[in-house]
Structure formats: C-alpha cells, structure tokens
Amino acid sequence: MANTSLLSLELNEKIAAAAERLQMSRREFLQFCAALASTLGLPQGADAAVAEAVATKKRPSVIWLHFQECTGCTESMLRAEHPTLEKLILDVISLDYHETLFAAAGHQIEAARRTAMKENAGKYVLVVEGAIPTKDGGIYCKIGGQTAIELLKECAKDAAAIIAIGSCSSWGGMPSTDPNPTGAVGVNKIITDKPVVTIPGCPPNPYNFLSTVVHFLTFGALPEIDALGRPKFAYSRLIHENCERRAHFDAGRFAMEFGDEGHRKGYCLYKLGCKGPETYANCPTILFGDAGSGTWPVGCGHPCIGCTEEGVGFQKPIHMVSKLKNIEPPLQYPRIVEEKGTGATLGAAAVLAAVAGAAAGGGAMVAKNLGLSHKAAEMEEAKKAGEKEQV
Amino acid sequence: MAANSNAHHTPAPVGGNLFNTTTLVCGVLIAIMIAVLAVRFVFGLGAVTNLNDGYPWGIWVVVDVVIGSAFACGGFSVAMLVYIFNKGQYHPLVRPALLASLFGYTLAGVGVIFDLGRW
Amino acid sequence: MSNRRNFLKGVVAAGGAAVAATAVTTRAEARETRQRPPEALGLLYDATLCVGCKACVAACKQVNNNPAEFSTVDQLWDTPLDTSGKTFNLIKMYRSGTMETKDTEENGFAFMKTSCMHCADPSCVSACPVSAMTKDPKTGIVEYNADACIGCRYCVAACPFGIPKYQYDSPTGKIGKCELCRHRHKDGLYSACAEVCPTGATLYGKTSDLLVEAKRRLALKPGSTAVFPRGNISGGKDQSYENVVGNYLQHVYGEKEYGGTQVLKLSAVPFQKVGMPNLPPEAAAAHSENIQHALYGGLMMPLAVLGAMTFVAKRNVKHDDADGDDQKGEN
Structure with a gap:
C-alpha cells in the first residue's frame, strides 16, 4: 500500500482499465473502493491502497461451496444494486467454482474445482455457504458422491483463507434449529486447525463479505476477528x-x-x-x-x-x-448509595468550636464584669454622696 | 444602705454613645444576616445552608431548636424552680432568666420561620 | 390555603378540647402496626426482569412535569444520582468487582428501582406535624399535600427508605415523592413507570394480586421459561410475554417489612446490598407513637408533673403571719 492519495490515482491507467473492466466510470470505481475502505473502518489513505489493490493485483481464485442452505447469500450478492456487484464478484475475484453461477454441471464442474485447487494451492480463498450435516456420517448432503464434511475438508486443506458466509455456515443457522435432524453445524466445528472468518446473517450484507475479501486482497491477511470468527469491523x-x-x-x-x-x-x-x-x-x-x-x-x-x-x-x-x-454496564448509572453532601468538616468544626469558645469566654467575662460594674457603680454613688456632703 | 438585700437596684439609663463597638459589630452581623436571608428567599435553602437530601437539617436547626429552645427552657426552669421552692434569695436571677427565655424562644421561633421551607 | 387555615383552626380547637378534656380522657390504647388496606394499590418490581433501560425514569419525569437533573459535565441527559425533589423514581445499579454478569452478588451487577414503597404504616405520615402527608384509607397511597406542608423536612428525616425529598433550590420548596401517579387515575391511567416498562419488571396492580404474582415467581424453577405479565395486573389489557425465570432470593421484600409495604420487590442479590434496609415487622411509626402516647396520653403525665410541682410549691409557701418572723427579724 504505497499510495495513500486517492486523487493521484485519478489519472492512473490501471485504475482506468479496472474501471472499464467493471463497466463503471473511473469516479464510480474510486468511490466504490472508498466505500469498502470505510466499511472496513480503515484510516484515511487506505481507500487509495484498496483501489490500487483491486486494480493491479491478480484476482484471487475463489472456490465457493454450497451445503445445507437456500442460496440466499448468493442471491443477496447478485441483487446488490450499486455498483453492479455481480461484476465485482466475477471480476474482482476469479470465481472458479460456484454451483449456482456456473453454466457447467456434473463431472465438468468438479474437474474445474480440482484444477483450480491444484493450480492455486495455498493461494485460493474458500467460501462456504450453508451448514454441514454431521449426523449419520454426514449423509444428508452429498455433492459428486462426497459428503459435505469430506468436500469441506478436501477444499480447506490448501486454502489460503476460509470465509463462512451466512448464518448456516457460521454456526448452523436455520438447518440447526431444534430438533436439528441432520446435526447441522458451522464450518468452524469441522475445520478446527485453521482460522475461519464467519460472516453471519440471513443473508449477510454483501459489503461485509466483499470488504473481507478486499481486505485479504489489499493486505494479504484477513481482517481482525472476534472470538466467534466475525470480522470486528462489522460485528463489534x-x-x-x-x-x-x-x-x-x-x-x-x-x-x-x-x-x-x-x-x-x-x-x-x-x-x-x-x-x-x-x-x-x-x-x-x-x-x-x-x-x-x-x-x-x-x-x-x-x-x-x-x-x-x-x-x-x-x-x-x-x-x-x-x-x-x-x-460494561454504563458507569453513569447511580450507585445504590450515593453520598449526598458531607457532614461538618474538621475545619468547619474547628471554626465553630472557636466561635463557641469565644462566646463562652465572652459570657464569662460579661458575668464577671456585671458584678464588678455593680460594685463600681456603688462606689461611684458613694463617692458622689461624699462629695455632696463635702459641698 | 438599702434596707432589703432582695430589693432591686434603682433603674438608671445606661448612657453613652449609641454607636459604640458593640452595636457596630452587631450591626455588621445583622447586615450579613439580612444578606443571607435575601439570598435564601430568592434561591432557596440550598443556596445558603448547604443542606441537601443527605443532610435535610443543619446548623439552622441546631440554632433554632437545640440552642434557642434549650436556652429558653433553662431560663423558665430556673424562674419556675425559684418560685416552686420559694427560695427568695435567688429571686434576682428570675428577671435575667426570663429575659434569656424571651430571647431564646424568640430566637427559636423567628429562626425556625426561615428554616421552614413553606408557609 | 384553606387547608392551612383549617389546620390552624384545628390546632386551636384541639388545644381547647385537650384542656377541656384532660380530666376525663383516658390513656390512648397501645396501637398495633397498621396493615395494608384490602384494596391497596402498589407496584411489583422484579430486579431480575429489569434491563436498566430507565424508560420508567423518563416516563415518571414526563407525567410529573419534572425537569431533567444533571450529574455530568455535558448536561445532555437526565442523569440524577438519587431521587430528589424533582426525581421521584430512579433505577440504581449495584456493582461488584468486574461487573460481568447481571444479578450476581460477586463480580456482577444488578438494578434496583428507588421510589416510594407506600408503607402500610408510613413513618413520614406519622412524623408530619401538619398532616401534609396522608395515607389514603382506600388505595393506601401515601399522598402529599403541598398546600398543607410547612417544609419542616421531618418526613425526609423519618423515612427509612430515604424517599421524600425537599426542593432545596426553591424559596418555597415542596416535598417530592412518588404518589403512584394518582393524578392519572381519574383518566383511567395507572403508574407511568409500569405502563412503559418493556419487560414487566415494574408491574402495577392491587398489592394482594401482586403478592400472589410474586409468590408464583418464587416458586418457578430458575432458568426455565415462564409467562410474565406486563403493565397492570389487576385489569387492563393482557400484555404477558415469555421470559426466562431469574434466580430469585426466596424473599418478597415488602411483604412483612414495617407491617408490609404496597410496593413489593424481588431480587437475586441480597436486599441489603441493593439499598433495601433490613426492617422489622413492627413499624417505627407504631413504636414511636406508642412511646409518645404513653407519655402524653390524655395529658396524664403532664398533669402528674404539674400536680407534683404544685404540691412542692404549696409546701414551700411561708405565710408572713405564721412563721415569717425570721425575715423581719433580720431586717
């Protein structure tokens, strides 16, 4: 991600070529890349890196498996409106195996999958849609004679990244609803030796899936995930x-x-x-x-x-x-006991004590002086009387 | 000398200047009191007393009820006991005691009006 | 205003009557702790159902026309720290350690509603010198009459739950407390806190019905699913829904405390830890009134003291003609 300025890519030939390939205007293409970068919560400048990666990097090979599901996740992808996302699915990535979208069928398509896996061993992205039945040896879902478990393990062995799209492949989803007759589970119950990014939702938003793929494309690694394998940018x-x-x-x-x-x-x-x-x-x-x-x-x-x-x-x-x-419970909630006000502080008590002491002392002095003044008055009177007598 | 030791001293004017140290100090205290009461009657009790729901009663109640009525009660008790036990030699105490009681109950009664929150 | 006048008239009349009747009245009977009236209205607060959304706090402010109170610097949200003269209902939070799980005593948290318990024998009513706090004989709601109130704040000091609060920021502050939205009853509405509570954690109704409901909840198995009513349990629309049964302490707070309160509480955390005091079944009001009535009943004690004093005074009277020679002799 050398380039961090989206504006400098405006006149870039590769960007123009990529935009043409995707049947978008150059501006639309750059806007799309910026939208992906912001969905991922990436910092400023990352949009340019995303645009460069989408325009220049070799499209990653994608193998898309379908198990117990309704194809709603694929439908959701295809029905994305702006920009035409099916173009992106087909052109940003190299979709080498997809049961719904492939024109081929039967042994042809299985052969295509094996070829793609051999050619891109260790580099392809495995996308799983649908839950995996485990009951009775997993016989409730078979493709080309293989059970879902066998197929998944085979494809996961050489995958660079495994993405479980939809709730079914993430944790079992609808097929695992009680009483779960087929023992349906998510991908991460079968594949335990590799990290599985889960994009739950029924169906999930296509941008959450696409952002994960583009993150892989741009940075060569999957986005940060939580304990349940969900990308933190979308599920935190x-x-x-x-x-x-x-x-x-x-x-x-x-x-x-x-x-x-x-x-x-x-x-x-x-x-x-x-x-x-x-x-x-x-x-x-x-x-x-x-x-x-x-x-x-x-x-x-x-x-x-x-x-x-x-x-x-x-x-x-x-x-x-x-x-x-x-x-975390909100901290602004009042506690059970909230102290209201404070009692007399030591300083205030000292001031009060001083005032009381002064008052008591003053009172004592007044009481003392009362007697004195009485005596003094008597003496004064006696003095006056004496003077009168003298006159 | 006076014939009866129990007899009261002849009343005489105190005399002197009205504006002396005592009255000036008291005047300042009264001015402060008026200012405090003005604030109390505009912004409420909390603004001048620091009272709150944790401490619904504070120093005003101490002055009103505890000091004021204790002061007054003491005066009345002294006066009453002098009469009940008919101790004439303590009779000079009666007038200051009753005066103290008057001050005490006036202090408590007037004070509590400002401390009460509604009328 | 008429109330205050009536009160003063009453004081004068009562004084006269007391003077007139001193000779004939007998001592007041020791009174028992009063019980809830049969039609008593109240609330049931279930802390395990409470999600701490504070909708009840907002609704209470709204229907009582109380302003927001702030404890934060930004002053954006109504954030009172305790009930006050302008906050009659508040959700408080118990916190312990890491505060990981709800309704856990250690390293957990729990919510508790703080509002008037509407005691069967309320201390505030007993303490009020002017009968501004009264208990409705039918609904049992502890009501406040601002026109009669003198703002002495005896009720603030008397309440064991710390509920009546005075408005210290007004020159003629009133006491503020929950009155179960009695001003809304005439419109067929009930307590706003119960009306808006999304989980039925605050439930309104007759206390007798609420007590039955509380006992039912205590009998349920913790962790199982059960139906819980919302809103008004004694009539009104059925708003019941399914929820998980909490891990209750086997105690209905308010069933027996102080002779019973009309607001009942259930909790998973010990009540003392969530601010509900441990109270005996005998109300403090009954206790103090018994002592007071024993001392002043029929004015017998004051009369006895007066009699004793009169006797002493009489004995100490010295007649001038009989044995007053000593004084004259001294002169």
Missing part, C-alpha cells in the same frame, strides 16, 4: 447501539402490537421481541442487503430476529423479548 457493535429507534427505547416509547399507534409512529420494537439488544451486526449503519435507504428489518417496522447471532436467530421465538447484553 450491537444492533441496539446504533439503532435508529434507540431514542424511543431510551424514552420508554414502545410499539405494543403490530399496527398500533406506537408502531405507526415508529416507536421502539423491543416489546414486540426485537433482538437488537443481543445481536451483533452493523445492519443499522449499512442496512440489510443493498436495497437503498431505510431498508432493513427494524427500519421497515419488523423487530430484528437476531439472524446473525447463534442461540438467538431461529432459536428464540420472535415474540420473546431479548436479553440486553451489556459488555
């Missing part, structure tokens, strides 16, 4: 934290049922079972899919179902209220 915040309805939650304004006054006014959906407070995802900021402004479940008036979160999505009933996750 609760939906609740950035939710557009958060102010209503804080003010205690809740929709009580679908279509009631509060619901029409856009109040918080927590009481309807919104799982935002226990679901980590960046939906409030980059929205759901790539369909334009305001289009994400909570924005449309439906509570979040927690699709990215294991144990919440497809597990907890939608009407059940969520458990608020507090990483």
Whole structure:
C-alpha cells in the first residue's frame, strides 16, 4: 500500500482499465473502493491502497461451496444494486467454482474445482455457504458422491483463507434449529486447525463479505476477528447501539402490537421481541442487503430476529423479548448509595468550636464584669454622696 | 444602705454613645444576616445552608431548636424552680432568666420561620 | 390555603378540647402496626426482569412535569444520582468487582428501582406535624399535600427508605415523592413507570394480586421459561410475554417489612446490598407513637408533673403571719 492519495490515482491507467473492466466510470470505481475502505473502518489513505489493490493485483481464485442452505447469500450478492456487484464478484475475484453461477454441471464442474485447487494451492480463498450435516456420517448432503464434511475438508486443506458466509455456515443457522435432524453445524466445528472468518446473517450484507475479501486482497491477511470468527469491523457493535429507534427505547416509547399507534409512529420494537439488544451486526449503519435507504428489518417496522447471532436467530421465538447484553454496564448509572453532601468538616468544626469558645469566654467575662460594674457603680454613688456632703 | 438585700437596684439609663463597638459589630452581623436571608428567599435553602437530601437539617436547626429552645427552657426552669421552692434569695436571677427565655424562644421561633421551607 | 387555615383552626380547637378534656380522657390504647388496606394499590418490581433501560425514569419525569437533573459535565441527559425533589423514581445499579454478569452478588451487577414503597404504616405520615402527608384509607397511597406542608423536612428525616425529598433550590420548596401517579387515575391511567416498562419488571396492580404474582415467581424453577405479565395486573389489557425465570432470593421484600409495604420487590442479590434496609415487622411509626402516647396520653403525665410541682410549691409557701418572723427579724 504505497499510495495513500486517492486523487493521484485519478489519472492512473490501471485504475482506468479496472474501471472499464467493471463497466463503471473511473469516479464510480474510486468511490466504490472508498466505500469498502470505510466499511472496513480503515484510516484515511487506505481507500487509495484498496483501489490500487483491486486494480493491479491478480484476482484471487475463489472456490465457493454450497451445503445445507437456500442460496440466499448468493442471491443477496447478485441483487446488490450499486455498483453492479455481480461484476465485482466475477471480476474482482476469479470465481472458479460456484454451483449456482456456473453454466457447467456434473463431472465438468468438479474437474474445474480440482484444477483450480491444484493450480492455486495455498493461494485460493474458500467460501462456504450453508451448514454441514454431521449426523449419520454426514449423509444428508452429498455433492459428486462426497459428503459435505469430506468436500469441506478436501477444499480447506490448501486454502489460503476460509470465509463462512451466512448464518448456516457460521454456526448452523436455520438447518440447526431444534430438533436439528441432520446435526447441522458451522464450518468452524469441522475445520478446527485453521482460522475461519464467519460472516453471519440471513443473508449477510454483501459489503461485509466483499470488504473481507478486499481486505485479504489489499493486505494479504484477513481482517481482525472476534472470538466467534466475525470480522470486528462489522460485528463489534450491537444492533441496539446504533439503532435508529434507540431514542424511543431510551424514552420508554414502545410499539405494543403490530399496527398500533406506537408502531405507526415508529416507536421502539423491543416489546414486540426485537433482538437488537443481543445481536451483533452493523445492519443499522449499512442496512440489510443493498436495497437503498431505510431498508432493513427494524427500519421497515419488523423487530430484528437476531439472524446473525447463534442461540438467538431461529432459536428464540420472535415474540420473546431479548436479553440486553451489556459488555460494561454504563458507569453513569447511580450507585445504590450515593453520598449526598458531607457532614461538618474538621475545619468547619474547628471554626465553630472557636466561635463557641469565644462566646463562652465572652459570657464569662460579661458575668464577671456585671458584678464588678455593680460594685463600681456603688462606689461611684458613694463617692458622689461624699462629695455632696463635702459641698 | 438599702434596707432589703432582695430589693432591686434603682433603674438608671445606661448612657453613652449609641454607636459604640458593640452595636457596630452587631450591626455588621445583622447586615450579613439580612444578606443571607435575601439570598435564601430568592434561591432557596440550598443556596445558603448547604443542606441537601443527605443532610435535610443543619446548623439552622441546631440554632433554632437545640440552642434557642434549650436556652429558653433553662431560663423558665430556673424562674419556675425559684418560685416552686420559694427560695427568695435567688429571686434576682428570675428577671435575667426570663429575659434569656424571651430571647431564646424568640430566637427559636423567628429562626425556625426561615428554616421552614413553606408557609 | 384553606387547608392551612383549617389546620390552624384545628390546632386551636384541639388545644381547647385537650384542656377541656384532660380530666376525663383516658390513656390512648397501645396501637398495633397498621396493615395494608384490602384494596391497596402498589407496584411489583422484579430486579431480575429489569434491563436498566430507565424508560420508567423518563416516563415518571414526563407525567410529573419534572425537569431533567444533571450529574455530568455535558448536561445532555437526565442523569440524577438519587431521587430528589424533582426525581421521584430512579433505577440504581449495584456493582461488584468486574461487573460481568447481571444479578450476581460477586463480580456482577444488578438494578434496583428507588421510589416510594407506600408503607402500610408510613413513618413520614406519622412524623408530619401538619398532616401534609396522608395515607389514603382506600388505595393506601401515601399522598402529599403541598398546600398543607410547612417544609419542616421531618418526613425526609423519618423515612427509612430515604424517599421524600425537599426542593432545596426553591424559596418555597415542596416535598417530592412518588404518589403512584394518582393524578392519572381519574383518566383511567395507572403508574407511568409500569405502563412503559418493556419487560414487566415494574408491574402495577392491587398489592394482594401482586403478592400472589410474586409468590408464583418464587416458586418457578430458575432458568426455565415462564409467562410474565406486563403493565397492570389487576385489569387492563393482557400484555404477558415469555421470559426466562431469574434466580430469585426466596424473599418478597415488602411483604412483612414495617407491617408490609404496597410496593413489593424481588431480587437475586441480597436486599441489603441493593439499598433495601433490613426492617422489622413492627413499624417505627407504631413504636414511636406508642412511646409518645404513653407519655402524653390524655395529658396524664403532664398533669402528674404539674400536680407534683404544685404540691412542692404549696409546701414551700411561708405565710408572713405564721412563721415569717425570721425575715423581719433580720431586717
């Protein structure tokens, strides 16, 4: 990432060539790269590095496996609107195996996969979509005679990076819902010797996936991930934290049922079972899919179902209220005992004691003088009487 | 000499200048008091007494109730006991004791008006 | 204003009556700790359900027309540190160590609502010298009448929960405390804190119903799923929902404390640690009134003291004609 100035790339031939290849104007291409860099939370200047990498680096070979899934993640990718993301999927990366998008079928496609794996051994990116059945030897999902487990292990062996896209491959997702008849699990339960980046969501936002791939392309490494393998740039915040309805939650304004006054006014959906407070995802900021402004479940008036979160999505009933996750309880909450004011300080007590002492002393002196003055007055009178007598 | 030792001393004017050290010092104290009370009647008790919900009563209550009424009660008790036990030799104490009681209860009564929060 | 006048009239009348009746009245009976009226209204606060959203704090401020109070430098949010003359309801937080898990005594945290408990035998009502604090005989709500109040702050000092608070920033400050939103009852509304509570952690209703509900919760298995009501348990729309049962202490706070309070509390952290004092079943009000009535009942003790003093005075009277020679002799 030598170049850190996006402006200097304006006249770069390679950038122009890449833009043409992607059927975008040069400006659109640079804007797209800047958007990816900001989604990743990268610092200023990284957008230029991303643009250079996308324009100049060899497209990484990608093998995309499908197991127990609905192809919704692929659909979500293809339906991305701006820029035409299917171009990017096909041109930014070299998609060498994808069951849905490939025209070829049967032995042809399996042969293509093996060829790509051999040619790019140790360099290709493995993307997994769908859960892996483990029950009864994994017989509930077979492709080309191989079970999902065998296929996954075979492809993962020489992969440079493994990305699990969608909730199914991340932690089991919908197929693992009780009673989980096929014993469906996520990729990281099968592949334990390599790091697996998970992009949960049903489907996840295409930008989260693409940003992860471009990060790999630009820096040669996968982005920073949390304990569950989720990229931190996308999954480090609760939906609740950035939710557009958060102010209503804080003010205690809740929709009580679908279509009631509060619901029409856009109040918080927590009481309807919104799982935002226990679901980590960046939906409030980059929205759901790539369909334009305001289009994400909570924005449309439906509570979040927690699709990215294991144990919440497809597990907890939608009407059940969520458990608020507090990483650290807010410190501005009042403690049980808040000291109010202070008693008399030592200094104040000393001043008071001094005043009291002075008053007592003064009183004593006054009392003493009272007697004296009485005597003095008598003496004075006696004196006067004597003088009169003398006169 | 006077025939009766219990008899009161003949009243006489104190005399002297009205503006002496004592009255000037008291005048300054009274001016401070008026300023404090003005603040109290504009901004409330908290502004001048440092009272709060942790300490709902403070030095004002000490002055009103504890010092004022104790002072007054002591005076009345002394006066009452002199009469009840009919000890004539202590009768000169009665007048200053009652005067102290008057001051005490006036101090407590007037003081508590400023310390009470509503009327 | 009429109330104050009535009060003063009452004082005069009572004084006259007391003087007139001293000879015939007998000593007041020792009174028992009062119990909740049968139709008593109250709240049930379940700390394990509370998520600390403070919606109740905001709603309470709104319906009582109270301004925001700040404890932070930026003064952006309503952040009172304790209930005050302008904050009648507050969610406080218990903290221990790393504050990792909710409702855990060690290295955990817990929330606790701080508002009037509406005691069956309230100390503030007993302490109030002018009957500005009263307890409604039917609903049992401890009510405050600002027109009768003289601002002496006896109630502030008397309350074991530290609830009545005085407005120190006003020349004629009032006492502020929760009155269960009684001003909203005539519109068919109930306590705003229970109305907005998203999890039913604050539940409104008749205390008898709330007590039954609290006992039901204590009998549930911790960690299992159960149905919890929200809003108003004694009528009103059913807003119940499913949630996980908390790890309750087997104690309904307010069932017996001080003869019972109308606001009940459930918690997973010991009540003393979340600011609820350990109180005996006998109310302090009953205790102090018994002592006071024993001393002043029917004015018997003052009359006895007066009689004794009169006797002593009589005995010490010396008549001039009988044995007053010593004085004359001295002269």
